[in-house]
Amino acid sequence: MLEKIKQHIAEVEAFTANTKEDVENFRIKYLGKKGLLNDFFAEFKNVSNEQKKEFGQVVNKLKNTAEEKVELLKDALENKEEAKGVYGDLSRPGEPIEIGSRHPISIVKNKIIDIFSRIGFNVSEGPEIEDDWHNFTALNLPEYHPARDMQDTFFIQTNPDVLLRTHTSSVQVRYMENNKPPIRTISPGRVYRNEAISARSHCFFHQVEGLYVDKGVSFADLKQTLQYFTTEMFGKSKIRLRPSYFPFTEPSAEVDVYWGLETETDYKMTKGTGWLEIMGCGMVDPNVLENCGIDSEEYSGFAFGMGIDRIALLLHQIPDIRMFSENDIRFLEQFKSSL
Numbered sequence: 001m002l003e004k005i006k007q008h009i010a011e012v013e014a015f016t017a018n019t020k021e022d023v024e025n026f027r028i029k030y031l032g033k034k035g036l037l038n039d040f041f042a043e044f045k046n047v048s049n050e051q052k053k054e055f056g057q058v059v060n061k062l063k064n065t066a067e068e069k070v071e072l073l074k075d076a077l078e079n080k081e082e083a084k085g086v087y088g089d090l091s092r093p094g095e096p097i098e099i100g101s102r103h104p105i106s107i108v109k110n111k112i113i114d115i116f117s118r119i120g121f122n123v124s125e126g127p128e129i130e131d132d133w134h135n136f137t138a139l140n141l142p143e144y145h146p147a148r149d150m151q152d153t154f155f156i157q158t159n160p161d162v163l164l165r166t167h168t169s170s171v172q173v174r175y176m177e178n179n180k181p182p183i184r185t186i187s188p189g190r191v192y193r194n195e196a197i198s199a200r201s202h203c204f205f206h207q208v209e210g211l212y213v214d215k216g217v218s219f220a221d222l223k224q225t226l227q228y229f230t231t232e233m234f235g236k237s238k239i240r241l242r243p244s245y246f247p248f249t250e251p252s253a254e255v256d257v258y259w260g261l262e263t264e265t266d267y268k269m270t271k272g273t274g275w276l277e278i279m280g281c282g283m284v285d286p287n288v289l290e291n292c293g294i295d296s297e298e299y300s301g302f303a304f305g306m307g308i309d310r311i312a313l314l315l316h317q318i319p320d321i322r323m324f325s326e327n328d329i330r331f332l333e334q335f336k337s338s339l
């Protein structure tokens with residue numbers, strides 16, 4: 001009998017299982033109500049007194065070994081299942097990693113910043129909620145000046161002194177108030193105008209303002225800088241400056257870049273002229289310099305301002321400006337390969 005039990009111990013020790021079912025069958029065989037161990041315990045009373053001690057020890061060992069084995073196998077199988085849950089089928093091909101994309105406005109803005117930073121311009125910013133002085137008065141647009149009508153302004157509540165800036169030219173003023181020449185800065189940012197929303201215009205959009213103030217800055221410097229910019233930005237170096245009017249510059253000009261008329265798209269973009277208007281510019285009006293505490297006898301400067309949305313629409317042939325603010329993932333995903 002003892003030998004038989006010892007054989008069982010060896011059998012239990014050697015037992016392995018692949019499924020939970022195997023383990024359960026094993027448990028029932030040894031530890032179940034009608035299992036072998038209960039048979040052996042029942043046998044105890046028939047064992048001679050001399051053998052009782054050894055018999056008891058061996059049966060107990062079988063019991064402990066079987067119990068430990070069941071626990072061990074259960075744990076092992078559970079771990080195996082968990083591992084499968086975490087890693088799945090290790091032979092499967094990897095999941096594609098989704099990469100994000102920058103917003104087309106950011107892509108164009110960053111490109112502009114990059115181009116100007118290469119010729120020594122830094123980046124400056126100002127508040128979107130402005131006061132009358134920085135958005136209008138200091139820029140040579142006093143109260144009742146007719147040019148104020150050009151910019152449909154959003155005023156904050158009933159205070160006409162607080163408004164949403166209508167252009168980034170307000171940052172020029174702030175920068176000149178706080179920094180001494182030489183000044184070379186570009187100011188990208190969001191601006192607001194109370195306009196009807198359509199495919200071509202929105203009540204908010206983005207601009208980049210440029211400002212260069214130093215001794216002896218001339219219109220020739222402006223033209224050269226703009227030509228450098230259009231070459232780097234669009235790969236087009238032919239530009240023309242048309243006389244224009246802005247209250248904060250004198251003289252003022254509108255900048256067109258010669259896009260060409262090679263493709264149907266060129267025709268569409270330039271309305272058959274080959275020329276594309278890209279920004280306004282001019283020599284900073286001496287009044288503006290003085291308003292900002294800069295001696296206009298000693299210093300001169302040029303400034304320019306362009307719409308980022310407009311350039312992004314052109315470059316990417318986007319049909320509707322509203323797409324920039326709709327956050328439609330199908331639209332945004334298309335800019336993955338850009339910077």
Ligand code: DAH
Pocket residue numbers: 166167168169209210246248249279280281282303304305306
């Ligand atoms: N502030 C003008 C606008 O919003 C753009 C502009 C024109 C800015 C000429 C300038 C400039 O600095 O010199 O339409």
